[in-house]
Amino acid sequence: MLNLPIYLDNNATTPMDPRVLEAMLPYFIENFGNAASRNHAFGWKAEEAVDYAREQIASLINADSKEIIITSGATESNNLALKGVFEMYAEKGNHFITVETEHKAILDTCKHLEKLGAEVTYLQAAEDGLITVEQVAAAIKPNTVLVTVMYANNEIGVIQPIKEITALCKSKGILFHTDATQAVGKIKVDVIADGIDMMSFSGHKMYGPKGVGVLYVRRKNPRVKVTAQMDGGGHERGMRSGTLNVPSIVGLGKACELCRLEMDVDTARISKMRDRLEQELLVIEESYINGNTEHRLPHVSNMSFKYVEGEGLIMGVKNIAVSSGSACTSASLEPSYVLKALGLDDELAHSSLRFGLSRFTTDEEIDYAINHVKEAVNKLREMSPLWEMFKEGIDLKTIQWAEH
Amino acid sequence: MAYSDKVIDHYSNPRNIGTLDKSSKQVGTGLVGAPECGDVMRLQIEVDEVTGIIKDAKFKTFGCGSAIASSSLATEWLKGKSVDDALKIDNMDIVEELALPPVKIHCSVLAEDAIKSAINDYRVKNGLSPIEDNKKHY
Ligand SMILES: Cc1ncc(COP(=O)(O)O)c(C=O)c1O
Ligand code: FES
Numbered sequence: 001m002l003n004l005p006i007y008l009d010n011n012a013t014t015p016m017d018p019r020v021l022e023a024m025l026p027y028f029i030e031n032f033g034n035a036a037s038r039n040h041a042f043g044w045k046a047e048e049a050v051d052y053a054r055e056q057i058a059s060l061i062n063a064d065s066k067e068i069i070i071t072s073g074a075t076e077s078n079n080l081a082l083k084g085v086f087e088m089y090a091e092k093g094n095h096f097i098t099v100e101t102e103h104k105a106i107l108d109t110c111k112h113l114e115k116l117g118a119e120v121t122y123l124q125a126a127e128d129g130l131i132t133v134e135q136v137a138a139a140i141k142p143n144t145v146l147v148t149v150m151y152a153n154n155e156i157g158v159i160q161p162i163k164e165i166t167a168l169c170k171s172k173g174i175l176f177h178t179d180a181t182q183a184v185g186k187i188k189v190d191v192i193a194d195g196i197d198m199m200s201f202s203g204h205k206m207y208g209p210k211g212v213g214v215l216y217v218r219r220k221n222p223r224v225k226v227t228a229q230m231d232g233g234g235h236e237r238g239m240r241s242g243t244l245n246v247p248s249i250v251g252l253g254k255a256c257e258l259c260r261l262e263m264d265v266d267t268a269r270i271s272k273m274r275d276r277l278e279q280e281l282l283v284i285e286e287s288y289i290n291g292n293t294e295h296r297l298p299h300v301s302n303m304s305f306k307y308v309e310g311e312g313l314i315m316g317v318k319n320i321a322v323s324s325g326s327a328c329t330s331a332s333l334e335p336s337y338v339l340k341a342l343g344l345d346d347e348l349a350h351s352s353l354r355f356g357l358s359r360f361t362t363d364e365e366i367d368y369a370i371n372h373v374k375e376a377v378n379k380l381r382e383m384s385p386l387w388e389m390f391k392e393g394i395d396l397k398t399i400q401w402a403e404h
Numbered sequence: 405m406a407y408s409d410k411v412i413d414h415y416s417n418p419r420n421i422g423t424l425d426k427s428s429k430q431v432g433t434g435l436v437g438a439p440e441c442g443d444v445m446r447l448q449i450e451v452d453e454v455t456g457i458i459k460d461a462k463f464k465t466f467g468c469g470s471a472i473a474s475s476s477l478a479t480e481w482l483k484g485k486s487v488d489d490a491l492k493i494d495n496m497d498i499v500e501e502l503a504l505p506p507v508k509i510h511c512s513v514l515a516e517d518a519i520k521s522a523i524n525d526y527r528v529k530n531g532l533s534p535i536e537d538n539k540k541h542y
Binding site for chain 2: 307308309310311312315316335346347350382383384385386387388396399401402
């Protein structure tokens with residue numbers, strides 16, 4: 001039985017796995033202790049649970065449990081990493097390198113630091129969304145302290161050449177941070193093999209609870225430190241104060257364990273569905289995949305259906321929950337800066353849909369989505385003056401548009 | 405954002421989608437917006453030679469649901485009106501009828517512009533001067 005609407009927006013957030021909820025439940029009422037209470041069993045139980053969760057989290061990314069700093073999510077982790085490095089390493093330098101297609105939690109933090117005297121280089125991604133290690137090398141200066149490049153992009157899913165970049169950073173003695181929110185739990189991320197110094201991720205993108213996340217901070221080769229942005233009781237090795245959110249941490253731990261154990265099976269199944277969805281939708285005339293398809297997350301597809309506008313299309317596919325890079329879907333009425341940064345024609349940027357699959361997506365749902373999208377695109381093209389012009393062989397670039 | 409029932413109705417059952425012969429002297433065509441902005445509206449009217457009444461109106465729109473609904477509604481309102489009365493259609497009437505939220509007001513502005521532009525095309529074709537649009541939109 002198909003339950004409508006179908007959720008295909010798993011890059012925005014995932015549903016929680018019922019097994020995660022089950023793991024969390026005992027920590028609300030029965031085991032409610034403060035993990036920092038050292039004097040009684042209530043505290044010990046909570047601490048034990050947190051320690052166990054920390055192991056589960058660490059083992060997903062091949063880290064040591066002491067390297068896991070719990071935060072409220074990737075936004076906070078990104079803030080802590082960038083602001084914390086800016087303060088901690090101020091004597092070493094003030095230059096950061098990042099990429100135009102990063103999440104706002106990185107870009108806006110960089111903007112904030114620029115006001116405080118940081119110098120930031122924003123690398124331009126190629127048309128397929130990737131940057132090269134040569135671009136990073138060319139941007140390095142004597143005062144560069146941090147390179148931050150997202151592991152995988154949240155709109156198009158492209159995976160950056162992390163290993164090459166970390167090798168370069170290591171050779172220059174520069175710290176490397178990655179926003180791996182979309183990658184952790186979906187593909188193999190190994191902080192040792194990948195050479196990562198700091199890494200942010202969030203529970204709710206990997207079937208865990210919302211409002212909990214991690215900043216991985218390397219303790220050896222090199223030992224990395226960040227200045228706390230939240231002062232208080234000195235929790236999380238002094239880097240992030242605040243009473244630990246035990247149930248959510250337990251949930252995040254469980255979510256990490258499930259991802260570690262089931263990733264291979266999930267990925268094989270999900271990528272097959274994603275590929276089928278894409279192949280079927282590519283049959284639609286003038287449809288395109290945005291971003292590199294070789295270095296890409298297995299569960300994301302970003303496609304443009306030329307001559308139909310994204311928000312109109314989303315309204316047409318009301319039985320599936322997806323998102324669009326169209327201006328009209330955003331409060332600012334600006335089209336997706338990620339798609340724009342790739343140099344995509346504005347028309348294509350306005351015509352994009354992002355599909356994000358999950359471990360709960362079924363083949364029937366994909367079948368339904370394929371038909372639903374095809375119908376909506378056809379219907380909207382019937383009412384699109386641009387489609388009519390295209391069909392008449394008129395080059396839209398030759399028309400004098402009455403700009404608004 | 406949730407859409408009003410009227411927007412959904414026009415979006416699901418758009419009135420008067422289509423194309424009129426733009427070379428005809430009785431047909432006025434307005435093409436407004438731009439693909440880069442994510443909205444393009446083409447609105448056409450056909451004016452009765454004898455009575456000066458708009459006897460047919462058609463549209464095609466590339467844009468969000470509110471833009472599609474605004475243009476669909478505009479064609480409904482245009483039919484049966486004299487050209488002069490058609491000029492009085494105000495974007496705020498559309499906003500009100502469709503209960504558009506503030507971020508969607510520009511979709512209605514586009515519809516009003518499309519009406520004016522179609523009327524001017526018709527006027528110029530028939531030896532009249534185009535009407536200046538001095539209106540300020542909010
Ligand atoms: C790449 C990336 N970074 C950071 C975030 C922010 O995560 P959170 O909202 O959990 O803080 C997101 C989620 O929207 C994301 O996709
Ligand atoms: S056409 Fe862009 S918001 Fe309506």
